[in-house]
Amino acid sequence: MATVEINGLNKSYGGVEVIHSVDLEIENGEFVILVGPSGCGKSTILRMIAGLEDISGGTVSIGDRVVNTLSPKERNIAMVFQNYALYPQMTVAQNLGFSLEISRVPKDEIKRKVDNAAEILSLTPLLSRKPSQLSGGQRQRVAMGRAIVRDPDVFLFDEPLSNLDAKLRGEMRAEIKSLHQRLGSTIVYVTHDQIEAMTMADRIVVLRAGRIEQVGTPLELYEQPNNMFVAGFIGSPSMNFLKGTLSNEGGPSLILADQSKVALSHAAGHEGDVILGIRPQDITIDPKHGTPATVTLIEPTGADTHVSVELAGQTVSCVLPPRFEYELGSEIHLSFKSEHVHYFDPETEQRLA
Known part of the structure; x- marks a missing residue:
């Protein structure tokens, strides 16, 4: 086990910079996940830690060593890829022990490590099979076992579950x-x-266009997003964003484009133009005091019902009880749980304190 420290990390392809001065410290034994949309640079950063991509600027340290110029083998890391990268002609046991064989580890030591990894991952009954005889989940466990036998300082996982179905994921x-x-x-x-x-994560690193937007625990990112990008990326279904004007006249409310009002239970602490963020789970039906909206989509999931409505020309997603009694085109009155509302600056998209 070891710490990983990234300082001022940059990556350029030709004249195009794709990673911009990334700083990140990962503690010994910490589970850190890099997330972001496709093309944000998360796999590029992982490959630079692994030594599979050259570093254009900055440093990567594993433990007390700067590893910029070290080969992947010299970094004592183990990487698990999304395509498993197993040798089809070898048995599970041979796949698990192959990296140790080429490192000239004694045979009895190889067997001990292979058996230990197989026991940890429930692969012992499968040691004599070949990859073609395994399910996707079993192949992924073999790929993980091949990393375990090496006793690496750091495990690197590059979208290892993306090829699996939802249940297996x-x-x-x-x-x-x-x-x-x-x-x-x-x-x-x-x-x-x-x-x-x-x-899964102890901490999450949210990336956009090669830059870190926010680092924090899952709960911190969910409850206190720094900006609209993080707020919209973390949480499922995604947070709703409504443009409007905050007013405390006649009670706190958000005045929407069509002059309809969303009542708020307490003042926001400021007035004027804002973007209000509210998660679908924090919207309820309130026939007496709610704001009218039109039902445009109903998606029963069993445990609850996902409903889309049109509110002042904006689409709003709601997660409502499973026995939803309205039909498409119906008028429905909604209230927002004000204690869970977020406010963002319309120009900078940064969260307002």
């Missing part, structure tokens, strides 16, 4: 989290799936 999330708790290892994990990040 859920199972593997729990398995990787359990593995981290058992080994106490330092893990840097890349995904575009914010649900993976929320359920």
